[in-house]
Amino acid sequence: xxxxxxxxxxxxxxxxxxxxxxxxxxxxxxxxxxxxxxxxxxxxxxxxxxxxxxxxxxxxxxxxxxxxxxxxxxxxxxxxxxxxxxxxxxxxxxxxxxxxxxxxxxxxxxxx
Amino acid sequence: xxxxxxxxxxxxxxxxxxxxxxxxxxxxxxxxxxxxxxxxxxxxxxxxxxxxxxxxxxxxxxxxxxxxxxxxxxxxxxxxxxxxxxxxxxxxxxxxxxxxxxxxxxxxxxxxxxx
Numbered sequence: 001x002x003x004x005x006x007x008x009x010x011x012x013x014x015x016x017x018x019x020x021x022x023x024x025x026x027x028x029x030x031x032x033x034x035x036x037x038x039x040x041x042x043x044x045x046x047x048x049x050x051x052x053x054x055x056x057x058x059x060x061x062x063x064x065x066x067x068x069x070x071x072x073x074x075x076x077x078x079x080x081x082x083x084x085x086x087x088x089x090x091x092x093x094x095x096x097x098x099x100x101x102x103x104x105x106x107x108x109x110x111x112x
Numbered sequence: 113x114x115x116x117x118x119x120x121x122x123x124x125x126x127x128x129x130x131x132x133x134x135x136x137x138x139x140x141x142x143x144x145x146x147x148x149x150x151x152x153x154x155x156x157x158x159x160x161x162x163x164x165x166x167x168x169x170x171x172x173x174x175x176x177x178x179x180x181x182x183x184x185x186x187x188x189x190x191x192x193x194x195x196x197x198x199x200x201x202x203x204x205x206x207x208x209x210x211x212x213x214x215x216x217x218x219x220x221x222x223x224x225x226x227x
Contacts, residue, residue: 031214032214032215034215034216036218041223042220042221043202043218043219043220043221044202044218045218046215046216046217046218049215087153089155091155091216093214093216096208096209096213096214097143097160097162097167097206097208097214098160098168099145099147099157099160099168099170100147100155100157100204100216101157102154102155102156104152104153104154105153
């Protein structure tokens with residue numbers, strides 16, 4: 001069964017810390033992997049998409065890596081800010097045109 | 113703005129009623145989806161349409177009926193609403209193909225509350 005797991009479920013850090021959010025998935029034959037951000041009561045914002053042939057993607061202070069052989073992806077956030085507080089969702093697409101399978105998310109709280 | 117839009121944003125209704133949620137995308141995508149986010153915030157696929165054809169139909173009660181009048185629209189009609197239908201429903205779209213295609217973009221969600 002294709003599943004996505006995110007650990008930890010919640011994380012609290014002081015402002016300025018660098019942090020890593022983890023995502024693991026069963027079945028390494030993925031098509032792509034997306035990281036999303038969801039603010040309370042809001043929709044999903046796509047942060048980064050990594051194709052199966054890529055090892056990492058960067059956008060500003062965010063860096064996402066992909067290791068298919070171990071079934072893992074990490075989202076690295078540099079110099080965290082209170083505005084980064086949100087739930088971060090990892091989602092895997094195993095076949096083009098099919099649905100994303102989501103993890104349950106990591107809720108991040110950055111204190112000033 | 114290019115985006116995925118949904119209406120209404122909030123929907124409060126009584127048990128037993130019938131309601132519809134509308135979704136439109138102006139991204140030129142050919143595939144659209146309905147996802148449900150339950151009270152524990154877990155997101156799960158319900159339906160997917162590609163070029164107006166149903167391609168994914170997860171184990172969803174047949175009280176839920178999606179309709180795609182054209183590639184840019186995917187509506188969700190729910191009959192005989194039950195308390196357990198209370199959730200946030202997200203519409204998404206993507207362009208199928210290789211490369212950067214298949215990135216899914218989500219609407220703002222519709223929060224359905226059944227009383």
